[in-house]
Amino acid sequence: MAVFNRRTLETLCSHTFYIELVTVNLHTLVDSLLSDTLETSLPLFRPELAICGTIVLMLLVRVIRCERFLPPFCLALVGSIVALWLALPSEGLAAWAELSSQETFTGMLVFDSLYAYVRVFLLAFAVLFVVLSQLTGIADREDGQDYFTLVLGATLGMCIMASANHLLTIFLGIEMASLPSYVLAGIVKGRRRSSEASLKYAIYGAGAAGVMLYGISLLAGVVGSAHLPTIARELSSLNIQAMLASSEESSIVMVLALGGLMLGVGLAFKLSAVPFHFWCPDVFEGASAEVGAFLSVASKAAALTLLIRVGVGLGYVQEKPQAELAIDQPATVAEVSTAGQPPTTFAALKAGSIVAEEGASDPLSPVRNFFVILVAIIAMVSCTFGNLAAYGQTNIKRMFAYSTIAHAGFMMMAVAAAVALLGRDTIHAQTAISALLIYMAIYLFMNLGAFAIVAFLRNEMQSEEIEDYAGLIRSCPVVAVMMTAILVSLVGLPPLAGFWPKLRVLQSLYEAGGPLLITVLVVAGINTAISLVYYLRVIKVICIDPEPDTRGPVSLGFLPVAYVLVVSLPVIVFGILPDTVANWADQATKHLFY
C-alpha cells in the first residue's frame, strides 16, 4: 500500500519533471523550465493564448462597464479570428506535412500535425459559431459576456484535450471543456427543460469525471507515470502474457485493465457512446439548438482526437521500428469476440495473450487488442443504437442527438481501425486517422448547418417538432433545399460530402481486416440503410407534406439564409470535389508516426 501511495504521488508531477526534481538542483531546474516554456512551448501556444486574452478582456469589459462600446460579440469574433489566424501556418497548409511531433510544457501537451489540424478545425468552428450565436440572438446584451466566455473557455478546453499527452492534462482538458458546457446547456434562463438538461448533464459529467479520475490513479499507480509515452514504454517492458499466466501478477494486469476501462468511461461520456449516452438526448432537447451544434461538432471532434491520442499513446512506442509485427493479429482478436464472449476485460486480455503468443514480438499488442475490441464493440453498438433510437423521435433536436450518437459510433470505427493497423502498417494507420479527420471536417458543415437551420426556424415559428416543418419547401425553399442536402449527406449518399468520409472509414476497416473489423464494416454498411429511414422522414415532412393551415408565413431574413448557405454549401461542393479536404487531412497525418 505504501508503495502504491508513493507512486500515485509521483504521478502528480509529470514524469520528466519528476526526474529532474530528484537529480538536478533548483537553479538549473528553473532555467530549463523557463527555456522550455518560453522558447518552445509558448510560441506554439499562441492561438490558445489569444483565446485566453479574449476571455480575460471580455470579463474586464464587464467590470469596467463599457460593454456598450465593446460589445461581447465583437470581442469574441475578433478574438477567435485572431486565434484562427495564429493557428494557420504562415507557409500554407502544406507545412503541416513537415511538422514533427514535439512535446510542450515538459511533456504535458504534445504538438504535432494532428493537433495543428484539429486546432484549426476547432478555432474555425469557434468563429462560425460566434457568428451563428449573434445571428440567432441567443447571446443578447445581458448574457453576451457569459455566453461567449463559456464558449471560448470550452474551446480552450477542447484544444487541451486534443493535444493532451499526459493523463492529468486529459482530465484537465475534459473538465475544462465540460464545465462551460454544463452552463451553456442551461443558458436559456427560465426554461425548465433547459435547467433540467443542464443539471442532468452536470451530474452525469461529475460521475464520469470521478470514475475517470479513479481510473487514472489506478493506471498511474501501477505504471508509475502519467505521461502517455512513458506509460507505453513501461507497458511494453512488462510481459503481459506472462503476468497473466502467473496467479499473483495477473491481478496487476486486471488493475491496469480496470484503469483503462475507467479512463474509457470518461471518454465515452464525452463521445456520448453507448452505454454512456443517456445525457445526450435530454441535453440536446433541453438546451438551445446552438448549444447542440457546439456539443455535437466541437466536443465530439475533441473527444475523438483524444481517443486517438490515448489509443496511439498507449499502444505504440514511437522509437521502435514496428515492421515485423504479427500480421494475423486482428483476426485472432475477433475470433474471441465473435465466439460470443462478452467484451470483459478478462476476455479481451486473454485475446491479447493468444495473439501475442502467436505473433510473439510486440509487447504492446495486448494493449492494442484490448483497445480495439473495446472501441469496435462500443462503436458498433453506438452506431446501431443511435440509428434505431432516432427512428422514433418527434423532436428534431432529439433526433439529431441520436444521429450524433450514431455518427460518433461511425467515427470511432475509424479509431478502432487506426489502432488495429498501427501494429503492422503505420502508413495505413495514418490513412485511417486521416479518414477520421475528413469525417470531422465534413461533419462540421453538416451538423452546424442543420442546427443553424433548426435555430433560425425556432426563432421564426417557436417550434422544434418535426411535424411543424411540414411543407417548409413552399415558404422558404432555399433553407428547405439546404436542409434536404444536409440530411441526405448525413445518410452518406454520393455525390454529397457525407459520403466520402464514410467511404474512407469503410476502406480503413477493410484494410484492417479480420473478422471483428469486417463485422464492423458490415454493421456500418447496414447502418447506412437504417439511418436512411429517419432522415428521409424529415425530408418527407419538409418537402412532401402539405403546409398546415395554422402556421403563419415563415420567412427567414437575408442574413440567416446567407449564413445557412455559407455553412451548408460546402456539403455540396466538397461532395463533388472532396480532394481539398482529403489533401489537408492527408497532410496532417503524413508524418504522424516515425
Place this chain on the structure above:
Amino acid sequence: MNLSEPVVYLSLLVFLPAVAALVLALLPRLTDDAFKCITLAVTILVFILSLGMFRLGAGIDFQAGVAEMQNLFQVDWIPTFGIQYFMGLDGISFPLIVLTSFLCVLAMGASWPINKHVRAYCILFLLLETGMLGVFMSLDFFLFYVFWEVMLLPMYFLIGIWGGPRREYAAIKFFLYTLLGSVLMLIAILMLYFNSDLTRLNAQQMVDAGIVTVAGDSTVDASFQAWVNSEDTLAQRFAEIAAETDPARRRQLHTFNILALQQMGQHTDLFEGEALLGKSLQWWAFILLFIGFVIKVPSVPLHTWLPDAHVEAPTPISMILAGILLKMGGYGIIRICYPICPQAGYDLAYFVCTVGVVSMVYGAFAALAQTDFKRMVAYSSVSHMGYVVLGFGVWSAMADTGYNADYWKMGVNGAMYQMIGHGISSAGMFFMVGVIYDRVHHRDLNQFGGLFAKMPVYSGFAVGIFFAGLGLPGLCGFIGEVFVILSVWKYSYVLAIISASVVILTAGYILWAIQRVYLGPEYKGPNGDALKPITLRELAIAVPLMVSAVVFGIYPDGLLRYMQPSVDRQVDQLAAWTQAYDERETAAKPLGDEDGQMASR
C-alpha cells in the same frame, strides 16, 4: 475545348440536363408550360447529341462493327482516392444511352398533365436523366456508383410528390431497397479495389483497360513503355511499384478502372484468394454485386418494390422506371458481374439462370392475377426482365460443347436485345395505361371494355404496343425472347421448356387484358363521358414508340450491328477464360483422383 473531343462531348451529354436543372432553379417564376417547354427542349437536345454520334466522319462518332470501347477518355477526379472521371462507349452501353435519351424526350412529353410544382418536377426530372446517362457511360467503378446513387433522390421525390395515394410508402420502399443493394455493392467495390493490382497487367492488358493508348502506327509494347516513362502520375506510381523487386516490400497499385478490373478478373489470380466460408473473394463479390443489381432488375424474390413503385408513380416516371431504370440492373450484370468475376459466374451460372426463370414464371402468374391495369404491366416487367437475367446466365461454353460460345453469344445478345425491346414496349404500355387513367381516373381491369369504339386510334396503338410486349413476331419483343430461349436449349432442357412455356402465360395475360379493356360491347365503368379520342400530344408520343417497336421487330440488324461485336467479344473472352480455367482445374484434378484410387487399392 471543342466538341470533337470525347471528354467535352460526353460530358456535355451527361451534364447538360444537370446544368439545365440548375438554370431552371435560378430562373424567375415563369408559367408552368414554359418550364415544361424548356425541359422538353433540353431532353430533345440531349437526344440530338446522342444521335449525333451516328454521324460518321464527324469529330466524334460511334462506329458500327467495332467491338472495343470507343471515345474513351480519363481525367483525374479525386486523385487522393484514386478515382477517375473515366468514360467511354461500346456496343453494350451505346444503345442504352440512345434509348435513355429517347425515352426521356417521350416521358417529358407525357408529363404535360402534371400541374403540381412544375418547376421542381422539371429539375428533378433533368437530374434523373443525368444520373441515368452517367451510369451507362462511366467506366470507373466509383463514378458508376456515384451516378447510381445520384438517381435515387430524384426518383424518391418524383414518386413521393407526384405519385398516387400510397406514394410515400412506395417511394421509401423503392429507396430502401435500392440503397440496401447499393451498400452491398459498395462493399463489393471495396473488396475488388483492395485486391486489385495494376502492376500485374501486361502491356496488351493495359491497352485493353484503356490506360495506355496506342497511337497510330506504334506497337503495343512501345506505347506501354512510353506510358511508363511519361509524366503521368499513375504511370510514375506504376513505375515506382514495378521497380520494387523484393516481393515482401512490394505494394499494390489499386484501381477502380472497370476495364482493368475485368482484365484482372480474367487474366490474373488476384480475386481468387479465399475469403469466407471456403468461397473465393470473387465469389462473394459476385454475390454482393448480383444482389445489388438484381434488386434493380428486379428478380424474384427482390422484386416487391416494383409493383408498388409503378402503381404509385405518375405515368412518365413509370415509363422511365420500366424503360430505363430496370435496364441498369441488367447493364450492371453484363458489364461488371460477369467480366470481373468470371469464376464466380461460371460457378453460379445455374443459380443465375434459375433466378431468371423463376422471375419469368412468377411474374407472369402474378400478372395474370392482377385487376389493376398498371400493376399487371408492372408484373409483366418482372417477367420480361427474367429473360434478361436468363440470357446473361446461360454459360453454355463448357467442355462438352467444345467451348463453343455461339449459343451463349446468342443468349447474351438476346438479353441485350430484350433490354432495348422491353425498354420500348414497357414504356409504351405504361404510357397507354396512363392515357386512359388520365381520362377515367381508375385502372380496374374489370371496369373497362369497349374502348375500341370510343377511342379507335388510341386502341389501335395500344393493342400494337401490347403485342410488342407479348413478343409477337415482327415486333421488338420477339427477337430477344426467341434468342434467349434458343440459347437455353443447349444449356438446360428443363429451363428451356419452362421458359418457352412462359410465352403462353404472357400471351394469356396480355390477350386477356386486351379483351377486358379494349374489346367488349361498351364501357360501363365510371367517368365514361371523359373518354375523348387521343390528343395530338399523346399521338406524338405513341407514334415513335410504335414505329420503333416495328422497326426493331423487322430490322434487328439495325441494332445488332452496333451491339453484337462488343457482346461477342466479351463472350469470346469469357469462353477463352472458361477453357483456360477448366484446363487448369483438370490439370490439378487427375493427380488427386489417382491418389484416391491408389489409397483404395
